[in-house]
Amino acid sequence: MSTKRNIILAAAFSLFATAAFAQSGGVDKAVGGYSWKEAAMENADTKNFHSNDGVLTFALVTHTAGNGFFDPVYVGAQVAADLIGAKVLLLGSESPTDDPARAIEILNQIIQDPTLDGLIMTTPQVGAYDDIVRTARSNGIPVATTNSFDPNILGRNSISHTGQDASAAAIAGEALVACLDDKGITSGSIVLPNDTAAGNIEVNNRVSSAYNAII
């Protein structure tokens, strides 16, 4: 692009920007009188939260770091940390299979770390994390859970959870019906195998959810 063309384009854009009457619906500032930009700024104290060292340090601990399943979880945490200028310690059981006991060892160690400002953990072993929450709380460190869900964890209502709700199975149910339509199949049986001896609530809920979507 030539410089002259750049200047003409820039002038055209600038004219457009100052012609405010051309674009309706803009909300210039809050009814409360403050500017969005100022309101959106990070609090000056935030980076000194808790450990008072000029950077927020979060730890993410999972129960299986050895088989790659949690790799995207770690990536997601890194992306978020980079966006907000925080440090994230990526920790987890070395095992390629579920190893909640090892994760709990790691958790018990990391909550003693004086630079820790926040803790994120998976909770595959229902009931095993209350002491960790208790210690984190008494140290003033906020906790969040992810992936596996412990409905009764200490302080559940003040601990956010991120994970797949069983109702997502309805998406598979809908897709299954669409697939049958595509194949022109209008009758037959659909099997939703479930081993109730395993007693897994999430799986049962998923099957119910898919079933409801199918019928």
Next chain:
Amino acid sequence: MVGAFAGNNVFTPALAKAVAQTGMTGKICAYGFDLGPAQQEALRSGDLTGALGQQPFLQGFWPVMQLWLEIDRGISAANLDTRAQLVTSDGVEAIGSRFEN
């Protein structure tokens, strides 16, 4: 039998195997959970029609943002339902291409 749904990542490879062994590949609408190597292979071969990922990227991304909001702005605990990513044979090659799965 025209359709099957497996409720988790343990049943799903088993369902795919059953489809293959009974010669039902491509004839039955079979769906299951998670997007690991076994599921990806089954999507390519047609033993599985579709598989639901649980959006693990969000399971790392959101809690970090949530804790930051709690610290910086006093936002109270809020949950995120990561819902699902439905993948079929069309999309299987793109799985993980942005480290999202």
